[in-house]
Amino acid sequence: MKEQMAILGNNRIEDVRWLCSLTESELDLLIGLKVLIQQRAKKIGHKSLANKFDLKTLRALSEFLLPLHKLVTFIHYLNGASSINWYLL
Numbered sequence: 072m073k074e075q076m077a078i079l080g081n082n083r084i085e086d087v088r089w090l091c092s093l094t095e096s097e098l099d100l101l102i103g104l105k106v107l108i109q110q111r112a113k114k115i116g117h118k119s120l121a122n123k124f125d126l127k128t129l130r131a132l133s134e135f136l137l138p139l140h141k142l143v144t145f146i147h148y149l150n151g152a153s154s155i156n157w158y159l160l
Contacts, residue, residue: 086126100140101129 093101105124112121 082126086130089130090126096144097133097137097140100136101133104132104136105129 090098108124109121112118
């Protein structure tokens with residue numbers, strides 16, 4: 072049991088299960104978001120902000136971002152465009 076808790080760290084088992092259920096494109100989106108937050112926090116001199124952006128926070132943000140990501144992907148597919156102008160959405 073201690074070994075399992077060491078692997079999970081401060082993350083809840085439900086959050087880890089959720090993370091494992093994501094598709095590759097969903098993971099890419101969330102990893103990109105995490106990297107962006109880390110870079111911005113470092114640039115403004117508040118690395119501690121990036122540390123607060125844990126799996127629980129990522130899961131909460133994904134409730135909004137992942138459906139939006141799927142919608143944009145669907146629109147991209149319908150338009151047959153090679154790129155989407157994000158500022159037009």
